[in-house]
Amino acid sequence: MIKVENLEVRFGGVKPIDQMTVTFPNGTCGLIGPNGAGKTTFFNVLSGFVKPAGGSVTAFDEDLLRMADYKRARWGLRRTFQTEQAIEDLSLYDNVAMLEEHSTSNGGGSRREDVIGALEFVGLGNRDPATKVGTLGARERRLVEIARAVVGKPRAVLLDEPAAGLPDEETEHMGSVIRRIPEEIGALVILVDHDMNLVSSCCELTSVLDFGKLIASGPTEEVLRDEQVVRAYLGSEEV
């Protein structure tokens, strides 16, 4: 469970996140909002790239904000990026092993199993693990990132638009992978995406950000019908 209370981020006079209070209990939780709503900024706060001006983030009863940024992976926080960050010069295996060796205290023995297991989990098990990631296509690179996010028993996985730029059928496969994370990996997933089909097929609960403010939170279906949410996405009639 990740509990966010009165979180506030300021960039000069702008408040990308403004008094955000929300709880992500378990399973897969959606986080949606129009462009510039503060979704990625929120992820960056959780990752430690952005220092908030106020508020608190309690993750599994620990104060996440007091942890050094690079130590959060070892604690169990994983994330993917809006612009996919599979490391081109490394092989499939090394991409995942790189994260595994820096964020778990596993020895060499179980490492290979863990890494191969993560590659199989995302559906890259049929690929030669020695393949250079630079030679892969967009879908497989995104899957490499997901494999990195699920290796080594993570507690929370943040997915920042994992299906951006993917065609529908590939998005479907991505969705099926994401849906299996809470049960098979045992991690809380926070999913940011603009694809409402993906969000509603993966997430029971969804929260909506607009201009840094939380405007709705609850069961996904209700949230997506919420008048305020529709207005935030499509604009209101009265100008």
Added chain:
Amino acid sequence: MAAAETRTGSVADRALAPINRLERGERIRIAVIAVLLAFVLLVLPGMLSAYWTDVATSVVIYTIVALGLGLLMGRVGLVSLGQVAVLALGAWVGARLLFATGLPFPVVTIMTGLVTMVLGSLIGLPALRVSGLYLALITLMLAGAITVVIAATDFPNGGPGFLGHTDATTGAQVIRRPAIATSESAFFRYSFVWAALMFLLALWHVRGKPGRAWATIRQSEPAALAAGINISLYKMWAFALASFMTGVAGALLAGSSGTLYNLTFPTQDSIILLAVVLMGGIYSLWGAVVAGMLIKLLPALLDNWGLPPDLLTILFGIGVIQVLTTAPTGLVDQFPKDMARLGRFLWRSVGSPGARASGGTAGSE
């Protein structure tokens, strides 16, 4: 039945083929490297005069320096314009330790590497805050500072005190060499073995945990942070490794020269080193060998042919432009490709008439 059999047979063959080919390719590569090593180690020193043996030793020593800088730039994406100054530091420390102690040469070499590692890492400290042009500028300024200090203290030559330098000609001594490598050709072999060890050290790093961390940092620092990589630690590690190698090279240079002079380490040589490392190729460890030849063999050749040494600056200038615009992977990658292309071109233009007559179909593909 027979058709089905051949089909399964061919499928199995196809599945096995890449593995066999990989193994064969790897085996050929290892064999070629072994033959080259044996040639350089056993045959080459006998073929060279004392002058060219000395040049070859310099090539080997600067290859080690280039290897460190290549790691920094190619693997981690850090620029340093201070590596020749670090080499001067290494030579100073090496000479000092060789005069101060009676320890075996290899022990002193490793100690020099370690001391230089600490000092060189200090030069790398700014890399934790700045990168790119500003880091290059800061390292260049630090290199200048080191050069100034060494110009004031001069190199140890068996004199008294901490600095170990004496201006009196009578008290000056020559820096000792290891007992097994007192002659020029023996010291070349000795340096060559050290260079091989440094290559193994580099390879071990690149293929292992640090290599994976560096590749991640080079592509994306946010991704590295999110993967739990301590970026400061791994950047410093890279500087430490490069400085260690440069320190080892410094100790070898001290032994090779016998007497060290400030003139050997002008600050601008750090810039030349950067140029040749780029030209050699920073994404392959072998690029360092090319860099070592460019910076030490080429001047000797020009000198031998009676050409002015200033020509080098022009050549390196053109070389860097060529690398940056058309071949970012450097000569070590580009040269074999160019040779293959030239070979194909020659084959096509002076190929046998029969091949040309029937070449209509082949040429149209």
